[in-house]
Amino acid sequence: MxxxxxxxxxxxxxxxxxxxxxxxxxxxxxxxxxxxxxxxxxxxxxxxxxxxxxxxxxxxxxxxxxxxxxxxxxxxxxxxxxxxxxxxxGPTKTIVIGVIAQLTTSMIFDMTGFLVLPKVTLEWTHIAGLLLMIVGIYLFNYQKKETNA
Structure with missing residues (x-):
């Protein structure tokens, strides 16, 4: 492992x-x-x-x-x-969003057994982890607009 x-x-x-x-x-x-x-x-x-x-x-x-x-x-x-x-x-947002898309797609393929994968049971922790990543990406990319004085 x-x-x-x-x-x-x-x-x-x-x-x-x-x-x-x-x-x-x-x-x-x-x-x-x-x-x-x-x-x-x-x-x-x-x-x-x-x-x-x-x-x-x-x-x-x-x-x-x-x-x-x-x-x-x-x-x-x-x-x-x-x-x-x-x-x-830009590269950072592309990679981060791509990772979320990969995880989502992989999770769906695991749940359905698509392409002869062994089926995996979806648990609340999987969804929570994915949502936590999405929130993390939002926070990572959130930029407060500065006002010029």
């Missing part, structure tokens, strides 16, 4: 840092060009690291359902929407 928590913390760190890098790319080119660039560089890096760590075993897709080939298209939506949001509201 500790290893999983460490990887989750690293993922959050990477998302925060990537958001800043992506914003810089997005300021120079369109969101679509930024999306293509980010996916291309990520694909090349994944391929190189995968080959170094796992060798040609990374190309074994024999147990993968054909529908799963389309799931990579979701990444296009993730990056394009993130790039566009960062341009409009």
């Amino acid at each position: 500790i290893v999983g928590i460490l990887f989750a913390l690293c993922a959050g760190l990477f998302v925060g840092v990537q958001g800043i890098f992506n914003r810089h790319v997005n300021m120079k080119v369109s969101s679509w060009a930024a999306t293509a660039f980010i996916l291309a560089t990520g694909s090349i890096a994944s391929l190189v690291v995968g080959l170094l760590l796992d060798g040609t075993a990374i190309f074994n897709f024999s147990d993968m359902k054909p529908a799963y080939w389309l799931f990579g298209l979701v990444g296009i939506g993730v990056i394009f929407c993130t790039m566009t949001a960062m341009r409009k509201i």
